[in-house]
Amino acid sequence: MKLNVSLGVIGVSVLLGVLKMSELLDKAKNYVVEKVTNMPKPEASVTDVDFKGVSREGVDYLAKVSVSNPYSTPIPICEIKYSFKSAGREIASGTIPDPGSLKGSDTTMLDVQVKVPHSILLSLARDIGADWDIDYQLDLSLIIDLPVIGDFTIPLSQKGEIKLPTFSDMWA
Incomplete structure (x- = not known):
């Protein structure tokens, strides 16, 4: 029983980590898109x-x-x-x-x-x-x-x- 609870807690922690990483990647992508859009062009x-x-x-x-x-x-x-x-x-x-x-x-x-x-x-x-x-x-x-x-x-x-x-x- 304890083993199942520990794996469940680890699974939730991994899921939260993946969500935070996804948010970080979205912010980085938006930053790059904004910079490229505002770059001077010929x-x-x-x-x-x-x-x-x-x-x-x-x-x-x-x-x-x-x-x-x-x-x-x-x-x-x-x-x-x-x-x-x-x-x-x-x-x-x-x-x-x-x-x-x-x-x-x-x-x-x-x-x-x-x-x-x-x-x-x-x-x-x-x-x-x-x-x-x-x-x-x-x-x-x-x-x-x-x-x-x-x-x-x-x-x-x-x-x-x-x-x-x-x-x-x-x-x-």
């Missing part, structure tokens, strides 16, 4: 989207992206994904693998080249209309590798108008 913005050139394959546009790094060490950029839309449909998309890294405690300018095939531009004739421009939406995902956190995606979106090249632009 911020980005699209500063310009403009005509770059014409080739046999299509028309090239260049998006300039400004990314600020709040940390003193460089941060590697894993990849940049982009989607270029006009008239409600995607006209170009792609991925730029390993485009470099962000300078420590500085702002880095990234160039994202978008190539739109000529055949797609011809199918957008209604949107181009009399003003000879394309209404566009550029969606970018900058995927960077933050220490401790891991891969972190900065989503960007830019809407605007781009003038199509004229003959003088092509031969200038």
Whole structure:
């Protein structure tokens, strides 16, 4: 009889110890989540989207992206994904693998080249209309590798108008 009571007391003590350990782990987890949430993170913005050139394959546009790094060490950029839309449909998309890294405690300018095939531009004739421009939406995902956190995606979106090249632009 005494043996059963002793094992019951030990079982309750172990159960209470496990509950206290669980509470301690929950507090530690909440502390880490709060600290990570409040950490400064890199911020980005699209500063310009403009005509770059014409080739046999299509028309090239260049998006300039400004990314600020709040940390003193460089941060590697894993990849940049982009989607270029006009008239409600995607006209170009792609991925730029390993485009470099962000300078420590500085702002880095990234160039994202978008190539739109000529055949797609011809199918957008209604949107181009009399003003000879394309209404566009550029969606970018900058995927960077933050220490401790891991891969972190900065989503960007830019809407605007781009003038199509004229003959003088092509031969200038």
